[in-house]
Amino acid sequence: MEFLEKYNYWIENEYFDEETKKELKSITDEKEIEDRFYADLTFGTAGLRGKIGAGTNRMNKYTISLATQGLAQVIVNRGKEAMDRGVAIAFDVRHFSDKFAEIAAQVLAANGVKVYLFEGIRPTPELSYTIRRLNTISGIVVTASHNPRDYNGYKVYWEDGSQILDDVAGEILSEINKIQDFSEIKLMDLNEAIERKYINYVGKEIDDEYIEKVKNLALNEDIDKGIKIVYTPLNGTGNKPVRRVLKERGFNNIIVVPEQENPDPDFTTVGYPNPEDVKAFNYAVKLGKEKEADILIATDPDCDRVACMVKNDNEEYVFINGNKTGALLINYILTTRNRDNTIPKDGVIVKSIVTGDLSKAIAESYGVETIETLTGFKHICGKANEFDKTKEHTFIFGYEESIGYVYDTIVRDKDAVISSMLIAEMAAFYKKHGKTLLDELEAIYKQYGYYDEKLISIVLEGLEGSRRIGRMMDSFRESPIDKIEDMKLIKVIDYLNDETGNPKSNVLKYYFDDGSWYAIRPSGTEPKIKIYIYSKGGNKEEAESKIQSIESTVISRIDSIK
Ligand SMILES: O=P(O)(O)OC[C@H]1O[C@H](O)[C@H](O)[C@@H](O)[C@@H]1O
Numbered sequence: 217m218e219f220l221e222k223y224n225y226w227i228e229n230e231y232f233d234e235e236t237k238k239e240l241k242s243i244t245d246e247k248e249i250e251d252r253f254y255a256d257l258t259f260g261t262a263g264l265r266g267k268i269g270a271g272t273n274r275m276n277k278y279t280i281s282l283a284t285q286g287l288a289q290v291i292v293n294r295g296k297e298a299m300d301r302g303v304a305i306a307f308d309v310r311h312f313s314d315k316f317a318e319i320a321a322q323v324l325a326a327n328g329v330k331v332y333l334f335e336g337i338r339p340t341p342e343l344s345y346t347i348r349r350l351n352t353i354s355g356i357v358v359t360a361s362h363n364p365r366d367y368n369g370y371k372v373y374w375e376d377g378s379q380i381l382d383d384v385a386g387e388i389l390s391e392i393n394k395i396q397d398f399s400e401i402k403l404m405d406l407n408e409a410i411e412r413k414y415i416n417y418v419g420k421e422i423d424d425e426y427i428e429k430v431k432n433l434a435l436n437e438d439i440d441k442g443i444k445i446v447y448t449p450l451n452g453t454g455n456k457p458v459r460r461v462l463k464e465r466g467f468n469n470i471i472v473v474p475e476q477e478n479p480d481p482d483f484t485t486v487g488y489p490n491p492e493d494v495k496a497f498n499y500a501v502k503l504g505k506e507k508e509a510d511i512l513i514a515t516d517p518d519c520d521r522v523a524c525m526v527k528n529d530n531e532e533y534v535f536i537n538g539n540k541t542g543a544l545l546i547n548y549i550l551t552t553r554n555r556d557n558t559i560p561k562d563g564v565i566v567k568s569i570v571t572g573d574l575s576k577a578i579a580e581s582y583g584v585e586t587i588e589t590l591t592g593f594k595h596i597c598g599k600a601n602e603f604d605k606t607k608e609h610t611f612i613f614g615y616e617e618s619i620g621y622v623y624d625t626i627v628r629d630k631d632a633v634i635s636s637m638l639i640a641e642m643a644a645f646y647k648k649h650g651k652t653l654l655d656e657l658e659a660i661y662k663q664y665g666y667y668d669e670k671l672i673s674i675v676l677e678g679l680e681g682s683r684r685i686g687r688m689m690d691s692f693r694e695s696p697i698d699k700i701e702d703m704k705l706i707k708v709i710d711y712l713n714d715e716t717g718n719p720k721s722n723v724l725k726y727y728f729d730d731g732s733w734y735a736i737r738p739s740g741t742e743p744k745i746k747i748y749i750y751s752k753g754g755n756k757e758e759a760e761s762k763i764q765s766i767e768s769t770v771i772s773r774i775d776s777i778k
Pocket residue numbers: 261262361591592593594616618620738739740741742746
């Protein structure tokens with residue numbers, strides 16, 4: 217159907233409620249109608265994600281029900297055992313997250329699939345833990361992670377605790393495509409589903425176990441537990457679990473940003489609740505200065521991402537990006553485990569193809585191999601799941617430049633509860649030994665060389681935006697830039713037809729003869745094109761200047777594509 221046909225279908229069909237029709241009828245701009253109906257939400261890097269509102273390309277109770285009916289059918293196709301194992305469901309603080317979670321539960325119940333629904337907001341990683349703990353066949357988190365307030369999303373997990381890969385996503389999609397009309401979607405009354413024990417609420421017991429397991433991952437007691445930490449959950453789900461873990465680990469100087477402590481679906485004091493963006497730290501920086509904190513830690517609304525800022529010698533807070541934090545954590549974990557003689561012989565680090573190489577150099581020096589996957593924690597932890605079966609490697613640590621990290625395998629997604637604990641512990645360890653994380657980073661550079669990086673994201677919204685992103689990718693694909701200053705292009709990988717064993721993906725990667733490289737890909741979670749630039753130099757200035765040269769050349773090409 218064309219977008220206008222779909223629009224009229226929603227307005228005329230009695231299945232849709234009056235409120236939805238009213239919202240749609242009030243739209244006067246045809247572009248807006250096109251944007252809401254030109255596509256159906258699809259499974260991207262991390263499930264379905266879109267703006268909240270009426271339309272097929274929006275997050276609403278209808279698109280949630282449709283996706284869940286598809287998921288339910290895939291489970292029903294697997295038989296009674298899978299239906300009884302059921303689905304665990306969690307949700308975050310966003311507008312409608314609790315409602316959408318309930319509707320998903322009702323659809324599953326109506327299809328005869330058991331549900332374990334969290335009684336209140338929980339971090340995404342706890343859901344991953346819960347799937348393995350309760351041995352459910354699948355899991356759902358209603359969250360748009362770090363996106364702006366007008367978004368929501370739907371992450372789907374499978375029995376191994378990771379987000380679904382293309383195979384299961386494809387099965388769900390094909391079941392969705394068989395649904396001719398929204399009226400085919402089943403829905404059980406909530407009370408009936410609870411009475412008939414299709415919907416079961418879970419909470420405290422799982423929390424307690426999860427927190428215990430997280431604490432067991434601690435590496436060191438040789439730390440300064442009085443380190444002063446300002447923590448902000450950015451009004452999301454991190455508040456309780458992160459504070460609890462830090463408290464139970466004995467940290468006694470944790471100050472929480474009061475304005476960002478409690479759930480706020482509008483993220484009023486943050487704007488864009490993504491700790492990857494230094495602006496998310498504005499309140500934390502202010503409080504940190506007041507309290508003279510050593511380190512600031514921020515987690516995103518569903519508490520799978522975490523970033524930190526560290527006080528330098530001039531009493532200013534310096535943001536540590538995902539690549540640097542990943543390298544610091546790997547360095548800390550491997551040094552400690554080397555000291556304790558506990559690095560597994562077959563241990564590996566897993567990172568994405570657009571994550572930097574410093575961690576790889578560190579891992580190598582401890583005899584630990586680094587494996588690369590496509591962007592997305594479903595691929596990173598997909599490796600842990602694979603190793604469960606093949607026994608080929610032991611998964612030590614996985615991370616991406618987009619501030620997601622996981623240590624060990626109790627959780628099969630990025631986990632900001634585990635990572636906040638480890639970041640705090642690592643900072644407390646170096647503090648005890650008279651150093652800051654910035655000092656340690658400098659020591660790492662001295663040992664392994666100066667690595668620098670820059671991520672540029674350009675927001676291009678709507679149908680026109682996605683077409684322009686397509687033209688940008690076409691341009692680079694057709695005519696690569698073969699020289700930037702003294703750096704000569706020596707290798708190109710087009711992941712749409714590469715032979716590295718990864719699934720096909722719209723990513724282009726360009727390597728220069730000095731070890732620098734850059735990559736371009738459309739984001740799978742936001743309307744953006746992302747450009748990742750990496751360099752290595754003999755010193756900091758050289759590494760930085762190479763980044764600048766690549767940036768200005770690549771961006772001027774990008775800007776020329778209208
Ligand atoms: O670059 P994108 O496709 O937007 O993805 C950016 C990030 O989004 C989510 O947080 C995923 O869980 C990550 O694995 C991914 O790195």
